[in-house]
Amino acid sequence: MPVTAQYSLIVSMDVEPDKVALFNEVYDTEHIPLIEEVPGVVSVTRLKAEPFQVKVGGEIQDIPLGDGPAYTAIYEIDDPAVLVSDAWEAAVEAGRWSSEVRPFTSNRQFSLKANIGS
Secondary structure, three states, X not given: OOOOOOEEEXXXXXXXXXXXXXXXXXXXXXHHHHHHOOOOEEEEEEEEOOXXXXXXXXXXXXXXXXXXXOEXXXXXXOOHHHHHOHHHHHHHHOOOHHHHHHHHEEEEEEEEEEOOOO
């Protein structure tokens, strides 16, 4: 699916193994719906890292999981100012995310990308 917003916030993290089911449930049923209500948020997509193979220069290379975070969310937003708005803060602190999930995440990484596509 094409990126339609001007910016993408990419947030990656790991979660403690015994909290994965709670992490996924809260992310899908509470966190994303709350974030999608914030003015300026266009969409949210979740991803999970997997090992894979790629063929480059006639050779197949095995790409392991590596040291990076296993879970990633891509938040398409209209403007970086969305990320410091009161509505954003309220959404990221609401529900069970801040008290029951966030404390069990680690290796959190944030990156903001501007859409340069046509």
